[in-house]
Amino acid sequence: MKNKIRQLREALGMTQEQLGKMVGTSRQAINAIETEKNEPSIWLAYDIAQVFNEPIEGVFLFEESERKSRADISRRHAYGSQRD
Amino acid sequence: MKNKIRQLREALGMTQEQLGKMVGTSRQAINAIETEKNEPSIWLAYDIAQVFNEPIEGVFLFEESERKSRADISRRHAYGSQRD
DNA sequence: CTAAAATGTCACGCTAACCTTACAATGCAA
DNA sequence: TTGCATTGTAAGGTTAGCGTGACATTTTAG
Numbered sequence: 001m002k003n004k005i006r007q008l009r010e011a012l013g014m015t016q017e018q019l020g021k022m023v024g025t026s027r028q029a030i031n032a033i034e035t036e037k038n039e040p041s042i043w044l045a046y047d048i049a050q051v052f053n054e055p056i057e058g059v060f061l062f063e064e065s066e067r068k069s070r071a072d073i074s075r076r077h078a079y080g081s082q083r084d
Numbered sequence: 085m086k087n088k089i090r091q092l093r094e095a096l097g098m099t100q101e102q103l104g105k106m107v108g109t110s111r112q113a114i115n116a117i118e119t120e121k122n123e124p125s126i127w128l129a130y131d132i133a134q135v136f137n138e139p140i141e142g143v144f145l146f147e148e149s150e151r152k153s154r155a156d157i158s159r160r161h162a163y164g165s166q167r168d
Numbered sequence: 169c170t171a172a173a174a175t176g177t178c179a180c181g182c183t184a185a186c187c188t189t190a191c192a193a194t195g196c197a198a
Numbered sequence: 199t200t201g202c203a204t205t206g207t208a209a210g211g212t213t214a215g216c217g218t219g220a221c222a223t224t225t226t227a228g
Contacts, residue, residue, distance in 0.1 A: 001126075001127075015173085015174060015175085016174075016175070017173095017174080017175095025216070025217085026216070026217060026218080027174090027175085028176090028177085028216080028217080028218085029215075029216055029217080031175065031176065031177085032176095032177095032215085032216085033215095034175095035175095035176075037177095038214075038215060038216080039125070039126055039127065039214085039215080040126055040215080041123070041125070041126065041184090041185095041215060041216085042085075042123055042124055042125065042126050042129050042140075042144070043123065043146070043151065044215085044216090045126050046141075046146050055139055055140070055141055056126075056139070056140045056141065057130075057139055057140065060126070062127070062130050067127065099203085099204060099205085100204075100205065101203095101204080101205095109186075109187090110186070110187060110188080111204090111205085112186080112187080112188090112206090112207085113185080113186055113187080115205065115206065115207085116185085116186085116206095116207095117185095118205095119205095119206075121207090122184075122185060122186080123184085123185080124185080125185065125186085125214090125215095128185090128186090
């Protein structure tokens with residue numbers, strides 16, 4: 001998913017490795033998220049956002065188009081109660 | 085992790101199953117998160133928060149003590165550059 | 169140009185989130 | 199109490215995030 005990590009990170013003059021250490025993860029994990037290869041866990045997203053003093057939504061962009069596909073929920077409504 | 089899902093959900097008179105359908109997941113997944121057995125993926129957390137018109141941090145409580153343990157990052161600083 | 173730092177990637181392994189199916193327990197209304 | 203809706207859980211399987219180690223490529227400092 002798109003995010004502002006690189007931009008925010010460089011604004012603070014930090015390396016991926018430094019950021020990784022600050023949030024307790026590896027530089028590879030930071031890199032994968034930064035380059036949009038992985039989506040962060042909710043805690044990692046939170047910790048990263050905290051470093052930049054931003055809410056999660058201020059660092060990660062939740063765009064419908066970014067979704068790795070799932071059933072179209074826009075068409076779903078709570079009108080059923082078919083068994084499990 | 086602690087959250088306000090139940091409270092917000094019932095305020096809207098919804099069942100776990102209905103909420104699950106609205107965010108495109110199963111009622112069991114909603115239940116597991118509501119009862120703090122699982123932590124939501126970042127997208128699921130976002131979708132749930134959206135249903136309640138709240139930011140992620142407005143629905144999920146990120147308390148240090150809730151963390152499922154990880155190395156103490158408070159003591160970590162970016163002073164190293166030991167190889168990987 | 170050259171060495172070091174930073175970044176990009178890959179493979180392998182582990183774990184947790186989530187799905188489906190199924191059943192038990194609880195809550196509530198008739 | 200009976201019946202149904204809701205919630206709680208468990209088991210098995212799939213998938214993705216993340217760690218570690220290793221190596222290639224790119225960027226930056228001298």
